[in-house]
Amino acid sequence: MQSTTLILLLAFIALAAFYLGRSRSLALAGGPGQIRVLHSLPGYYGYYVAIWCAMPALALFLLWTLVEPRVIVALVVKGLPATYQSLSAGELDLLVNNIQNLAAGDVISVDADAALQNAAAQFNGYAVRSRQLLTVLVVGLAGLGGAIAWRRVHPELRARNRVERVIRWVLIAASSLAILTTIGIVLSVLFEAILFFRKVPLAEFLFGLTWSPQTAIRADQVGSSGSFGAVPLFAGTLLITAIAMLVAVPVGLMTAIYLAEYSSQRMRAIAKPLLEVLAGIPTVVYGFFAALTVAPWVREAGQSVGLQVASESAMAAGIVMGIMIIPLVSSLSDDAINAVPTAMRDGALGLGSTRSEMIKKVILPAALPGIVGGILLAVSRAIGETMIVVMAAGLAANLTANPFEAVTTVTVQIVTLLVGDQEFDSAKTLAAFALGLMLFVVTLCLNVIGLGVVRKYREQYE
């Protein structure tokens, strides 16, 4: 039986179990009018029976689907002629792959001789038998579990507590999922990065001043051996982030102050959604806005005052990234300012403050934790932002503080290192993971510091 059909069948059985459990509890109670003698509401007895019916069967099903392929492969390999038994592990893998393809009716890479045909037939046979066995076992286990639970339904059974315990575990599992995924991502990046650091020393990566990841692919090829000093990338990232924050923080903060304290209701109702539209523009659109509109404008403006400006300057990318981040800063700051209690405003006004004194001396200090939190989030966003810099910041890893030169960033390099066909044993490709790890560590630190600042101020202010 197909997996989907089996799951549907199981769901149907569980549904039946729910009604059986519920009606048994009602029968034991002596009718719907008497449910007070039950420990829990009848529905909980239904859920209790359904859980006992479905959970063990589902667990068996999952376990079986995990183990099944390996067992079948092992059995098939065991049945192969002796000549194949002596193959190396790699060749055996290839052979098994071929057998599986043959069994599925696909094209295979070698001639299908009798032994292979035989093995494929065997494979299919095992698979069919395994499915049959699984169906019987799952349905049997569901019936058995359901029956036991059904028999245990009793007015004194604490069904609600048991069901709630199961639900709690389900909730814990759901919340663990995101955390486990994060850990998984970190570990996978970490392992690849470790491979990289076997080829390139950590000190060279962290403190080297030249970034030139082009390496010769074959030994006889003419090419550089590559140089992996990431300082120019960090510097470029910092430069662009700094420019972006110089644009986004003042503009965003002033927008927030205007919206929260000065604008009329009508203005606010128009301006807030418009700002949110700005936040909804895809970054790739910002990217070509930066590359095609802002960059030439910056170059012309620079040239008109006699400055040499590269056509892909840090300035252009930074300005556009700043514009992109304005809504983030303004909406988080707006929230923080609005969260300052009216009592503070009244207190300040009642003492004869002007509105601007009230904002500068009372509202902003009180809203500071939220504002700082918002700014740190914005910095994280700017550091991790990719599309704008890919399109507007260029690839040249210049180590410079001049915003009118082309720089490159960590994210841009990750993209260029991983785009196209790559081999995963060269330092060039692995460098992407090392950069990713650095990016992750930096944003993690920023978030930790940001949360620390927010907590410190909150303790002080509440």
Next chain:
Amino acid sequence: MPELPDRTTELGGETVGNTRCENPFMVARDVNVYYGDNHAIQNVSLEIGKKQVIALIGPSGCGKSTFLRCLNRMNDTIETARVTGRITLDGKDIYRKEQDPVALRARVGMVFQKPNPFPKSIYDNVAYGPRIHGLAADRAELDGIVHTSLERAGLLKEVKDRLDEPGTSLSGGQQQRLCIARTIAVNPEVILMDEPCSALDPIATARIEDLMDELCEDYAIVIVTHSMQQAARVSKRVAYFHLGLLVEVDETDKIFTNPQHKLTEDYITGRIG
């Protein structure tokens, strides 16, 4: 705007008792307040004397807080609020065009229902007003103002060793006295108190009431309160508001022993809650 029925007659005519007093410092004449279409208070006339405490009492929603907020133009911060009539401070109309509400609020200080110290140190809380109004020439003078204000608010003894700690670290009663210190640091002429003790325990309340007794030697104090005992304890005169009307004003003793209006009597004997 739909004209509301004239409830004055329905309630028994003009404000009874005596709206006048000796040495009037603030005078309200025919004050009306509208919140949008809602006619919150109607034709209120009242005189507020120098160096005395007047208590505004009445059931919830009767307009006593609204009237209080007219006296320092805090209603200006509410977009839909509109005030008509005439209120004078020391003979000058506070709603006249040239009057800067900010300057007015420095002369008419306000203490709020819930203690609202700023998220700053105790010192900075008290120094806030003098700083924005430039009352102190140097640090020593500012220190002096802070100390005197805390002293007068009866808080100095408790906080003099921890002026750098946040104002929010104090207890509720201490916070309210800090807010009073903050208000008198600006050296106002009138202090408005909007239910200043409603969030406090009886001991903290007693301390604030003692404080009011002392402060009324220098300031005119207007207090809104829900507690008739408090009104009886602290005030010289009492004004009873009902549904946006000023029903009766008189000396405190007269109001509580011999109220003239039926509504006042009902309220102070507990028949209107």
